[in-house]
Amino acid sequence: MAPILTPMGNFYFYDRYDYSPLFDCETNPEDVDAEVLAIPDLIDITFCEVQDNIERPFLTHELATEESVLVPAGEQKLIIPTETIAEPSEDCVYLVEGVVQNEIKGIRNLRRNAIHQDLTYAGSKYGDYFFDYPNGVRYDEWAAISGAPLFDNQCRLVGMVVQVNERTNQIQVVPASKIVRLIEQQLKVDNFGK
Numbered sequence: 001m002a003p004i005l006t007p008m009g010n011f012y013f014y015d016r017y018d019y020s021p022l023f024d025c026e027t028n029p030e031d032v033d034a035e036v037l038a039i040p041d042l043i044d045i046t047f048c049e050v051q052d053n054i055e056r057p058f059l060t061h062e063l064a065t066e067e068s069v070l071v072p073a074g075e076q077k078l079i080i081p082t083e084t085i086a087e088p089s090e091d092c093v094y095l096v097e098g099v100v101q102n103e104i105k106g107i108r109n110l111r112r113n114a115i116h117q118d119l120t121y122a123g124s125k126y127g128d129y130f131f132d133y134p135n136g137v138r139y140d141e142w143a144a145i146s147g148a149p150l151f152d153n154q155c156r157l158v159g160m161v162v163q164v165n166e167r168t169n170q171i172q173v174v175p176a177s178k179i180v181r182l183i184e185q186q187l188k189v190d191n192f193g194k
Contacts, residue, residue: 010048010049011046011047011048012046012047012048012183012186045147045160045179045182047183047186057076057077058076058077059073059074059075059076059077060072060073060074060075060076060077061073061099062113070115080149080157082176082180084155084156084157085156085157085158085176085177085180086152086154086156086157086158087158087175087177088121088129088131088152088158089121090120090121092121092152092153092154093117093118093119093120093152093153094118094119094120094121094131094150094151094152094153094158095115095116095117095118095119095150095151095152095153096114096115096116096119096145096148096149096150096151096161096171097113097114097115097116097148097149097151098113098114098145098147098148098149098161099112099113099114099144099145099148100112100114100140100141100142100143100144100145114141114142114145114148116133116135116141116142118133118134118135119131119132119133119134119150119171120132120134122170127175127178128159128162128172128173128174128175129158129159129172129173129174129175130170130171130172130173131150131170131171131173132169132170133169133170133171134169136166136169137164137165137166137168137169137170137171138166139164139166142164142171145161145164146160146161146162146163147160147161147162148160148161149161149176150171150173157176158173158175158176159173159174159175159176159178159179160173160174160176160179161173162174
């Protein structure tokens with residue numbers, strides 16, 4: 001069975017992105033959000049505006065641990081509203097869910113689900129969050145997981161993973177609120193001069 005392709009329209013991606021020519025930073029510094037410009041690894045962020053008239057729903061892939069299936073394949077994906085974005089605190093534990101690609105078989109890059117639980121908030125630096133991972137960060141267990149969401153134990157979105165550090169056993173997360181501001185800034189750029 002072949003997947004259904006749904007045209008989505010314009011995707012925004014940031015492999016090389018510079019706001020400065022579009023804004024007069026000298027006379028209107030409020031035009032540019034400095035925190036947005038400081039997001040590391042903008043290449044991990046891609047978005048598009050999803051229209052309400054999509055004919056086919058977006059469906060989940062199976063998300064399972066060795067013990068159980070957490071999300072069955074074929075369920076309609078959830079939309080995470082910005083109202084559920086949370087700031088981290090030391091009182092919560094955190095979870096990262098994503099797909100890692102750590103095995104090459106022939107010409108195929110095999111992927112598997114990765115769920116990392118029991119992360120704790122270690123603090124913030126450079127406007128990003130840092131979380132300690134108690135099981136020790138091993139790169140092969142985190143390979144290609146940048147862009148994965150980080151949730152707290154109340155199912156609130158905190159941010160997006162951008163880097164892991166085996167030496168410190170920490171992961172670096174861009175706050176979801178900063179990503180929302182990036183999207184708002186992009187929409188401002190799109191409407192520039194209109």
